Amino acid sequence: MSHILGSRQAQKQKTRQAFLDAALELLEEQSLSSLGLREVTRAVGVAPTAFYRHFHSTADLGVALVEEALGSLHAMIGTTVSAAGDSEQRITRAVDLIARHVEAYPAHVRFIARERHGGVQPVREAIGAQLARFAEEVKAELAKQPESEGWGDDDLLMLAGLYVDQMLVTGSLFLETLEGDEEERERVARVATRRMRLISIGRRHWLG
Amino acid sequence: MSHILGSRQAQKQKTRQAFLDAALELLEEQSLSSLGLREVTRAVGVAPTAFYRHFHSTADLGVALVEEALGSLHAMIGTTVSAAGDSEQRITRAVDLIARHVEAYPAHVRFIARERHGGVQPVREAIGAQLARFAEEVKAELAKQPESEGWGDDDLLMLAGLYVDQMLVTGSLFLETLEGDEEERERVARVATRRMRLISIGRRHWLG
DNA sequence: AATCCCAGAGAACAGTTGTTAACTGCATGG
DNA sequence: CCATGCAGTTAACAACTGTTCTCTGGGATT
Numbered sequence: 001m002s003h004i005l006g007s008r009q010a011q012k013q014k015t016r017q018a019f020l021d022a023a024l025e026l027l028e029e030q031s032l033s034s035l036g037l038r039e040v041t042r043a044v045g046v047a048p049t050a051f052y053r054h055f056h057s058t059a060d061l062g063v064a065l066v067e068e069a070l071g072s073l074h075a076m077i078g079t080t081v082s083a084a085g086d087s088e089q090r091i092t093r094a095v096d097l098i099a100r101h102v103e104a105y106p107a108h109v110r111f112i113a114r115e116r117h118g119g120v121q122p123v124r125e126a127i128g129a130q131l132a133r134f135a136e137e138v139k140a141e142l143a144k145q146p147e148s149e150g151w152g153d154d155d156l157l158m159l160a161g162l163y164v165d166q167m168l169v170t171g172s173l174f175l176e177t178l179e180g181d182e183e184e185r186e187r188v189a190r191v192a193t194r195r196m197r198l199i200s201i202g203r204r205h206w207l208g
Numbered sequence: 209m210s211h212i213l214g215s216r217q218a219q220k221q222k223t224r225q226a227f228l229d230a231a232l233e234l235l236e237e238q239s240l241s242s243l244g245l246r247e248v249t250r251a252v253g254v255a256p257t258a259f260y261r262h263f264h265s266t267a268d269l270g271v272a273l274v275e276e277a278l279g280s281l282h283a284m285i286g287t288t289v290s291a292a293g294d295s296e297q298r299i300t301r302a303v304d305l306i307a308r309h310v311e312a313y314p315a316h317v318r319f320i321a322r323e324r325h326g327g328v329q330p331v332r333e334a335i336g337a338q339l340a341r342f343a344e345e346v347k348a349e350l351a352k353q354p355e356s357e358g359w360g361d362d363d364l365l366m367l368a369g370l371y372v373d374q375m376l377v378t379g380s381l382f383l384e385t386l387e388g389d390e391e392e393r394e395r396v397a398r399v400a401t402r403r404m405r406l407i408s409i410g411r412r413h414w415l416g
Numbered sequence: 417a418a419t420c421c422c423a424g425a426g427a428a429c430a431g432t433t434g435t436t437a438a439c440t441g442c443a444t445g446g
Numbered sequence: 447c448c449a450t451g452c453a454g455t456t457a458a459c460a461a462c463t464g465t466t467c468t469c470t471g472g473g474a475t476t
Contacts, residue, residue, distance in 0.1 A: 006473070031239035031241040031326055031327035033238045034238075034241040034242030036462085036464085037465095038463065047425045048465090049465085050423070053423055057464095114327065116325075117321040117324075117325075117380060119322065158406075162403055165373075169373055191369070194366050195366060195369075195370055198407065198411065198414060199407065199410055201414060202407055202408075202409040214444070215444095216443050219443095219453075244433065244434085245435095246432080254453095254454065254455090255455050256433095256434080257436090261452080261453055261454070262453095417476100418476090419475080420475075420476095421472100421474075422473095422474100423470105423472100424471095425468105425469080426470100427466105428467090429464105429465085431463080431464095432462075432464100433460105434462100435459085435460100436457105436458085436459080437459105438455105438456090439456075440455075441453095441455100443451090443453100444450085444451080444452100445448105446448090446449085446450095
């Protein structure tokens, strides 16, 4: 099997991507559980039945969207947590990176925030699995740092989860400021930075 | 105007409550944005048109549900944060209280977690407003404590927000264990406790 | 060059949706 | 005791939904 696609499969993937894009846009003002199959095909400009050539259901489409929205983030996570500099510099850099990501992919961030606790079980599970992977990756990076000496495995995972959740909370806060002015975004960044700082201080004094 | 209701208004409130109860149950496996008006009236056992006597739309019903789910929690918040005992005792008590609340009102907790970032703007705003109130109340209680000496107003609010978000995260984690066994719930409680502990340590060393 | 495959089109289905209008019957206030 | 108000009913509407079956056209395979 080759990674070179014939014009046949290439066209199929193109249509599939059109479905994902259209769905993501429609989902900015509704939830996945109310997204209709016909609604999506109408937005793409194909017949309703074409949908079944790509997905079993809208829930299936949702799971594919989870991969698209979170699958590409893993590399970023690692490099951010393991970045050079002291604690304060890493925090500033992380908050800035979240802000940029929200500006670059607002629909992705909105989708994850909305469907993490949404009404479609397979999608919730897919998001949960990805977030668990994130936590494991963050934990692995934290373990490499000298500040983690003497830490137990479960405490490291606890801290990693705290960071991951904080990342999501910060992301959705930035999301709410997207239609506002720059000053608002600055305020969110400052609060998020202080939250991370407090967590880092807690980490530093965790033992003993 | 009297607070004693005639049988007329009493029956109306009864029906209204039936709408809220039915909707809350239907919302356990879907989102508000996919909740149909007819679906609700069918569950209650009344004609579709009866709905309009109580709500303009399902979004309106959602806002009413926010009041029901969060309105009664304010008293609890205050007494919990300002409870006697040292930091560790207060954390244990808070986590236990969250666990009990989730067991007592799982549908309420699920609704808030789901619709906080859900697809219905008025509901998102209603939840956001209530959570802001919570944060203000927690801040007021924190300000009374001796540990908060020297703290700025915005730092107190930052910490309060951190606690409120942590409360929600913990709640939704407990929610996922409701169909599981006791051991699972115990594990969630332990992780949540350690998270709160780390935040408390960060708080203690925040200044200087 | 002849064949097969399959993404997408088209039409039709039974069932559902929100909203309207005009109604009925009963508790309420004068 | 009678007139009014109003919660809930009934019937009907156009529009929409997911899913099935049949068909078509052109890239892929031999």
